[in-house]
Amino acid sequence: MCADHAPHRDTSRRRAIEIFLGGGILASLASFLYPVLRFFVPPAVVDLGGDEVVAAKSIEMKPNSGKIFRFGSRPGLLIMNNDGTYRALSATCTHLGCTVQYRPDLREIWCACHNGTYDLNGRNISGPPPRPLDVFDVHVRGDEIVVNRKREA
Amino acid sequence: MFAALIRWLDERLKLEGLIAPLRHKTVPTHRLSYWYFFGGITLFLFIIQVLTGILLLLYYRPGANEAFESVQYIMTRVQFGWLIRSIHSWSANLMIFTAFVHMFSVVFLKAYRKPRELTWVTGVILLFLVMGFGFSGYLLPWNTLAFFATKVGTEIAGQVPFIGRPIMIFLRGGEEVTGATLTRFFGFHVAVLPGIVTVLIAIHLFLVQRLGMSVPPKVEAHWNAHPPEKREMRFFPNFLLRELMAWYVAMGALGALAALFPWNLGVKADPFISAPAGIKPEWYFLFMFQTLKLIPSKVWIIDGEVLGVLGCSLAGLLWLLLPFFESDKTPRTKVWITGLTIFALVYVIGMTVYGYVAN
Numbered sequence: 001m002c003a004d005h006a007p008h009r010d011t012s013r014r015r016a017i018e019i020f021l022g023g024g025i026l027a028s029l030a031s032f033l034y035p036v037l038r039f040f041v042p043p044a045v046v047d048l049g050g051d052e053v054v055a056a057k058s059i060e061m062k063p064n065s066g067k068i069f070r071f072g073s074r075p076g077l078l079i080m081n082n083d084g085t086y087r088a089l090s091a092t093c094t095h096l097g098c099t100v101q102y103r104p105d106l107r108e109i110w111c112a113c114h115n116g117t118y119d120l121n122g123r124n125i126s127g128p129p130p131r132p133l134d135v136f137d138v139h140v141r142g143d144e145i146v147v148n149r150k151r152e153a
Numbered sequence: 154m155f156a157a158l159i160r161w162l163d164e165r166l167k168l169e170g171l172i173a174p175l176r177h178k179t180v181p182t183h184r185l186s187y188w189y190f191f192g193g194i195t196l197f198l199f200i201i202q203v204l205t206g207i208l209l210l211l212y213y214r215p216g217a218n219e220a221f222e223s224v225q226y227i228m229t230r231v232q233f234g235w236l237i238r239s240i241h242s243w244s245a246n247l248m249i250f251t252a253f254v255h256m257f258s259v260v261f262l263k264a265y266r267k268p269r270e271l272t273w274v275t276g277v278i279l280l281f282l283v284m285g286f287g288f289s290g291y292l293l294p295w296n297t298l299a300f301f302a303t304k305v306g307t308e309i310a311g312q313v314p315f316i317g318r319p320i321m322i323f324l325r326g327g328e329e330v331t332g333a334t335l336t337r338f339f340g341f342h343v344a345v346l347p348g349i350v351t352v353l354i355a356i357h358l359f360l361v362q363r364l365g366m367s368v369p370p371k372v373e374a375h376w377n378a379h380p381p382e383k384r385e386m387r388f389f390p391n392f393l394l395r396e397l398m399a400w401y402v403a404m405g406a407l408g409a410l411a412a413l414f415p416w417n418l419g420v421k422a423d424p425f426i427s428a429p430a431g432i433k434p435e436w437y438f439l440f441m442f443q444t445l446k447l448i449p450s451k452v453w454i455i456d457g458e459v460l461g462v463l464g465c466s467l468a469g470l471l472w473l474l475l476p477f478f479e480s481d482k483t484p485r486t487k488v489w490i491t492g493l494t495i496f497a498l499v500y501v502i503g504m505t506v507y508g509y510v511a512n
Contacts, residue, residue: 028401042231
C-alpha cells in the first residue's frame with residue numbers, strides 16, 4: 001500500500017466534506033434569510049384616489065377661505081378666492097412634508113411647522129421650502145368642486 | 154480572521170471559563186439516548202416561534218375590525234407572508250407535540266426522580282403555559298372557529314366554583330367574547346407569556362445543566378453491575394452537533410409542512426351567527442374536551458361540567474407533583490406510578506383519537 005499518499009488523500013477528503021457541509025449550511029441560511037428579507041419590504045399601497053376627486057360642495061366654501069381635502073392618500077388644499085374662483089394645490093409642504101394651510105389675513109399659503117410661505121400660485125416665497133407646491137386643475141360640476149391632477153404637458 | 158475574532162473575544166471574556174462546564178458535561182450513551190433530543194427540539198421550535206412571531210408583528214393589527222383583514226393582508230399581499238404565518242402555525246403545533254413527547258419520555262425514563270423534581274415542575278408549568286400560548290394565539294386571526302373555541306374555552310374556565318366567573322370575565326375583558334378579548338389575548342400572547350416562559354426556560358435549562366442528564370434506572374443498574382459497559386459522550390461538541398442535526402431535520406420537516414400544507418385563515422368571526430357544525434378545539438385540548446362531553450350533565454348533586462373541570466384541574470395538579478409521590482425506598486409506589494403514567498398516556502391518546510372521530 002502507498003502509505004505515504006494516505007495523509008494527502010485524507011486532507012483532500014476532509015476538504016471536500018468541509019466544502020459540501022459548509023456550502024450546504026450557507027445555502028440553507030440563504031434560503032431562510034431570503035423570504036425573511038422579502039417579508040420586511042411592505043407591499044406598495046394602492047392609491048385608490050385616482051386622478052380626480054370631489055374636493056368640496058360649492059355651498060361649503062366661502063370667499064377668501066381654504067379647505068383641506070383628501071386626494072388619494074395625501075391631503076390637498078382647496079382655496080376660494082374673493083372673486084369666487086377656485087384654486088387647488090397639494091397641501092404637502094415641500095420642505096419636510098407638513099400639511100400647509102390657507103391664511104385669509106395674508107392671502108398666502110403658510111406652513112406652521114417652519115414658517116414657510118407660498119403664494120396662491122404655489123410658488124415658495126419665503127422660509128425654508130425648496131420647491132413650489134404642485135397645482136391641480138379645478139372645475140365646478142353642478143354643486144361639486146372637482147379637482148384633477150394636471151396632465152403632464 | 155475568524156480565529157482572530159475568537160482570540161479577541163477570549164482575551165476579554167475568558168471564553169474558556171464559560172465553555173469549561175460544557176466540556177466537562179457528558180451525555181450518557183445507551184439505546185434510549187434518542188429521547189434526550191426532544192427537549193432540545195422543543196426549544197428550537199420555541200425559538201422559531203419567537204422569530205416568526207416578531208415578523209408577524211410587523212403587519213398584524215389587533216382589534217375586531219382589523220385583525221382578520223391584517224392576517225389576510227399578510228397571507229395575500231406581503232411577500233412570503235403566507236409562508237411565515239404557516240411556519241408560525243405549524244411550529245406551534247409541532248412544539249406542543251414535541252413537548253408532550255419530551256414529557257412522556259421523561260416520565261417513562263424516570264428522569265423526574267430526586268434530585269430533578271424542580272426540573273419536572275418547571276417543565277410541566279412550561280407545558281401549561283405553552284398551551285396558553287396556543288389558546289391565546291388561536292384567537293388572534295379572529296376567524297369563526299377561533300371565536301367559538303374561545304367562547305367555549307373561557308366558558309369552561311367560568312365553571313370553576315367561586316373563582317371561575319371572575320376568571321372568565323378577566324380573560325374575556327367583559328361578559329362576552331368581543332374585541333376587548335382579542336386585545337387581551339394579544340397582550341398575553343406577545344408580552345405576558347413570552348416573558349414568563351423565557352424566564353422558566355432559563356431556569357429549566359440551568360437545572361438540566363446543573364444536574365446533568367438522568368440515566369434510566371434499568372440502564373443505571375446494568376452499568377453498576379457491569380462498570381466497563383458504561384458509555385458517555387461529551388456534550389460539547391459531540392452531543393451538541395448531533396442535537397444540531399436533529400434541529401436541522403426538524404427545520405426541514407417544518408419547512409416542508411408549512412409550504413405543502415399552508416395554514417388556512419377561515420371565515421371572519423361574526424358574533425351573531427350560529428356556531429358551525431362539528432366545531433372542535435385544537436387537537437391538544439381535544440382529550441379534555443372529549444372528557445367533558447362524556448360526563449353526564451348531573452353526577453349525584455354536582456353539575457357534570459363542574460365535576461369535569463375540577464377533575465381536570467386536580468389531575469393537572471397531581472401531574473405537576475408527580476415526583477413527590479415517588480420514593481426511592483419502597484419499590485411498590487414505583488410500580489403504581491408506572492401504571493398510572495401508562496394509563497395517562499393511553500387516556501390522552503385514546504381520548505384525542507376518540508374526539509377526532511366522534512361527532
